[in-house]
Structure formats: C-alpha cells, structure tokens
Amino acid sequence: MPPKYPSRRVRSQMNRRGFTLVELLVVIAIIGMLIALLLPAVQQAREAARRMQCTNNLKQLGLAVHNYHDTFNSLPYPDVGITYDTGTKWVNSWGLAILPMIEQGALWDQLDTTVANGVSDQANQDIVNVQLTAYVCPSTPRSGVVQGIIEQEDDTSTFNTSMAAAPGDYFLPRSFRDNTMTPSEVTAAFFDGSFSKPVRFSSTTDGLSNTMFFFERANFPNIVVKGNRPKDSANYSYPSVVDTNFQGWWASTQHDRIRSWTYDGNQYYGPCVVNCTNDWGGAYSYHPGGMNASVGDGSVQFIPETVDKGAFRAFVGRDDGFVQNGL
Template sequence: MSRSKTRGFTLIELLVVIAIIAVLIALLLPAVQAAREAARRIQCTNNLKQLGLGLHNYEGVAGALPPSMCMKGSGTTITWSNGWSVHGRLLPFLEQGSAFNSINFTLRYSVPENTTIGAMVIAAFLCPSEVNTQPRATTLARYGVNNYGWNMGDWYVWGGFAGAANGAPFQVNQSRTLAAFSDGLSNTVVAAEVKTYQPNLGNCGGLANVNNPNAQPSPAADPYTVAPEYNAGCTLATTGHTEWVDGAVHESGFTTAWTPNRRIVRTGGDQSQALDLIGSRESQGGPTFAAVTSRSYHPGGVNVLLADGSVRFIKDSINGDAWRALGSLRGGEVISSDSY
C-alpha cells in the first residue's frame, strides 16, 4: 500500500518567514510613524492659521490687537486685574461665541463665576503631537491646557505700570495696531508652539544679571552665566502653559530669549526637565524678565504664526539673533528669508 505524504513547513522555513516579517515591520514602522507625524504637523499648522485668522478678525473689529492681559495700579502695586489672556479675547473669532459671552471680564478668570469657561478644552489651542493634554486640576478649579503662546518679548516682558514698552506684539495693557509692525508683518512672529505642563523656575525675586530692557544678553551667551537663577534662588513648578485663560507669559506666552527647543537644566536636578525662567511674574507688579522658550514635539523645530497670517516651520538651528529679530515688531533689523 502506498503512503500519502503530509506536506507542511519545516522549522527553518517558519523561522525564515518570521524573520522576513520582522524586517518588513522594522522597515515600515518608521515610515508609518513619519506619516502620522506629518499629519499631526499639518493639523498643528492649521490650528495656527485659525488663530491667525481670529487675530486679524479681532483687529478688524477692535482696530488693534488684544493686550496680553489688563491690570490697574501704580508702580508695582496692582489694584485690579482680570488676568484674561489673548486666547480668551479671541474666542468669538474661533467659533466659540457662546463661551466668550459667558465670561465676566470684570472679574478674574479664577473666580467661581468664570471657572466653567477656564476648564474648557479647546481643540484649536492643542497640537495633535502634544502628549499631555488633560486639564490641570487644582483644589478650586480645573484649567484647560495650551500649546500656542503669544510673543511677549525677548527677555523683557513688562516694566510695571511706569515701565517702557517691550518690542514684541503683545504686552500688559498694550493694544498694538498692525501699523506699528514697522519691521513688516511677514517678518514678525506673533505666536509659536509651546509645551503643556512645562517646568519653569519662578518666584525668583527678579534676576540679578537681566534687569535692563536696553541691555539684553546675547542669545549665544552661556545661560548659567547670564542667569545663575537657573541653579538657585527660584521655585520649580511643572505647570507652565496649563491655563489658556491666564495672560501671564508662562501660561499663554513665549519669549525669544533662547532659540526654539533650547534645553537648559538645573545642575544636579532632573536632567529631563528643560526649564523656563521667570524672574518676577506680571501678577507681582513687574518688572518682568523671562525666558519662556518655544518648544514642540515636532522633530527639528517649531511651527510659528507670522503677523501676516502665514505659518512657517522654524528650525532649532536658527541663529539666535535672527530669532530675536523675528520676535521684534519694530527693531529695524534686516532679515534674509534664508535665515529661517
């Protein structure tokens, strides 16, 4: 009698097939991840474009851009502040009219009458690449986080009620017209990406070496020489950019003190924490000098919104002086388009 042979895979053949599949996965996975990141970056760009449209529509109605926040007082004494950010003032131009109409702008964002709005998660304020988008909970309220900061200065943010104006598009109690952008709308950054839950050093009581609006440290200088406060004398918090309602620079702004994604860590501290630095916060009456760096999860740089409404991708390798020049609205710098 003839025996029928059973056909099947040998162990070696099976291992070869598994190895081939593993190689294909290894080759395809980076491509898939790159495609997903490209899609996220496009959505992030669209968010900034929407903010740009909202900003121009606001200017068309009000005749000027919104202030970073509003305060009343004298010297460094604040007698009234509502703290509301540029984000909050743009709500009706971002299809959030109902939320805007629910805000009582005569009161601070943190009072019970306003905390419902402050807890809102607004998609236009979040980059799809952000890994930490959940609202921040405090003992009294919850706050929606934010991935887009408004340009509030280089190091100099605010000089108090009697201080000089900064050179950026946004400042406390200042509503600048587009005509004030003498450097050109296409040469001035109005907003850039930031990370949520950003570690920052605050309550420094001022900065020892950075205290003159007319004498700014070079962007190429050693950070620890410029600001020894990076290593001592300040309080560490991990809540930067976790309140889109707050007009303070560490919550809804950025500065051009350092180039995008610049990593500065505390010696002997957590080396994974790239730090921002706020010498004295606006809510303390100023003067405020700060290094709140633009950051993103996109490889190699950040998306920025220019004053003409266009969006550009700025590389981490941009020259520091060119970055400062893009942050100034009337500095008179000459910037070549190949500089960024």
C-alpha cells in the same frame, strides 16, 4: 494477491507536509523585519499629519487676530491682569479675547466677568476646562487638564490645587531677551513695552510679514528639555509653583519673553532658541527638527532647531529695525 497501494486520497495526504521549525522561524523573522521597516514610516506619516494640524491651528489663530483687529482697531489684550482703561482687576487674556473669532462666541458669552478672580474664579471653571483643539498641538503628549491653577485677586496670587483648566500650547512672544546681545531685549508685536495700552498693527514697523505672532511652547507647565525628557526640578528657572502655573492653560497668561538657552536646556543665554527646553522663555515643540510659528501676515513658518539666534531675535522684534523675512 496483488499488492495494496494507497488510495489517491491517502497519497495526497502523504505528499503534504507542514513547515519545519527552521522555516517557521525564518518566516517570523521576515515578518518582524517588515514590521520594523514599516513602523517608522507609519510614525512619520502620523507626525506629518499632526504637524499639519498644528500649522492649521496657528493659521487659524493668526487670522483670528486679524479679524479682531478689524473689529476693534487693536490687537487683543494679551495679558491676565492688564487693566488698560477699565481701572478694574478683570482678568483677561488673548485666548479669551479671540474666542468669537474662532467660532467660540457661545463660550465667550458664558464667561462671568463680574467675579473678582476672573478666569481663575470657581464661577468660570466650566469655561476654562473646555479643551479647544485650536489651542493645542496634537503632537504634544497629553494627560488631560492642567491640575492646579492660579487665583489672582487684589494683587495677590494663590495656587489652588482643587481647580483645573484645559491646556494651551501656543504663546505670544512678549519680547526676546538675551543679556549677551545689544540691546538685551527687543519688543514683540502685541506689547508696547509698558503694558499700558492696546497695540495696533501700525506699531509693527518692521512689517507684519517679518514679525512673529505666536510660537509653540508645548506641554507647559510640564517642564522638559531636548529629547522630551523631564527637566530636573533643581534646574528650573521659575522661582515658585505660582510662577510656573500662571501659564499653561489657554485662558491664562499665555505669553512670555523668549530666551536663548544652552543645548542641554539648563542655562539661559546660550546659542539655542528652539527645542532646548520649554522652561522660562523656551520656544519648544514636539516636532522633530523645529517648531511652528505664526507670522503677522497670517502665514505659518516652520523654524528649524538650527536657526541663528540673531535671526530669530529679529523675527520676534516688531520695531528693532532688523528685518528678517524667513528663517
């Protein structure tokens, strides 16, 4: 009887074999290594896109200021509570003033300017809760609106936890302050030093291309230090929750004097001016290596964390005689 040989189909099945456990582990390890190599590149690409959007936001704000100046022959009112020639307590801010210049005229038209508390009045809650992409940097981690805002009426300020407002990451520099330098403070582009009158481009005698308009102060009023770590509340420079939450939402007082800090972000008047803390007067972003700043000529500049504070101060000052073209 002839020997029985397996059929061609059976032989084909016999010649097949699966991965061994060792081979499978090697394949998994290789895939893991490739993913580990790919993730940083993906994250860098995403951050590059977010930084570009942040740059575009600041450029849009700079151009809006120019359009405002062309229309009203002055820079926008920068502050909540400045009365100027009205003699009333209407609460205004640059974030509100340029709304028509960033295609948000309909939002401006909805504001109730007759209420005593202005933008912090219940009547304007629907307005200040609108989240505007032009006022936030996409690199900043967000968890929604700023819960708890300031009601300001008759020279008193009350922290109201039942109200909220949409955040803003961009601030006007009011001045640069450092008590270790002479003079200790230089005035920025939007201010006359006394908060008494509107300011025009002609006041920036150092030149618009040499003067900062907006800087990043991201994620305020959540106070952080270098590395995006929450700051110990025992080291806060703000004396009260009212002072802290007076800022941080786009329709409020989005300006502050810029201060230099120690590298750990715990003490001001140190060597660091970028990305050490967003605490009182801290210039801060979530971009690795520096932050974006709007320049008076409409351009946007990326300022490195290693910038010299003297050069940075010259960039903030509008009429101090120190011309700083590029950082």
